[in-house]
Amino acid sequence: MDKLAERRCKPCEGGVPALDLAAATKLKEQLARRWKWARDGKAIEAAFEFDNYWQTTAFVNAVAWIAHTADHHPDISFGYNKCSVSYWTHAVDGLTENDFICAAKIDALLD
Template sequence: MPANDLITKHCVPCEGGIPPLDLAAATRLRQQLHERWKIGHNGERIEARFSFSDYWRTAAFVNAVAWIAHTEDHHPEIRFGYNECTVQYWTHAVKGLTENDFICAAKVDALLP
């Protein structure tokens, strides 16, 4: 499935009760994202770092990521400073990764050229 298929999908509410993706499935989905996304925390999270030229561009990016989180009802951990931002996704209800994390990451990738 090309990355743009992830972009056209929407997150499905997750209340738990399902297993997280195993490392092989997470790796297949990660391959559809920009190479900046890394699987970490023992296969339980994906994370990417983004660099910008100034605070205004960084803050604008953070606001756009927040809008994605709002519209998909799936919320990342976001850390940012003057010209750098780290976005981390995992599905809290399953204590690991689900397709929702990759859908949102693909939408974040689409924010940048």
């Protein structure tokens, strides 16, 4: 199987089911351990820590670029040296492959 980070997101306007737990778990296993289940298994989220505000905002900007190019947008919150990123596909109120692709691209930023 190709790496998640090398895949491209597919447009999702709803009308398709969210991934079931088995399929989501299989994809989550390909991510860094920092990614945790959220929203009762309907989302994944990760927390990140940095040395200073500059590094944090640079990371947030990189995540925003990933979101823009993938046309798949997370919820992001951040402060001086901490950032939280949460992914789920709003159109299906659950997880799709797109969420895991974008999470893997974020993991690749830190490798």
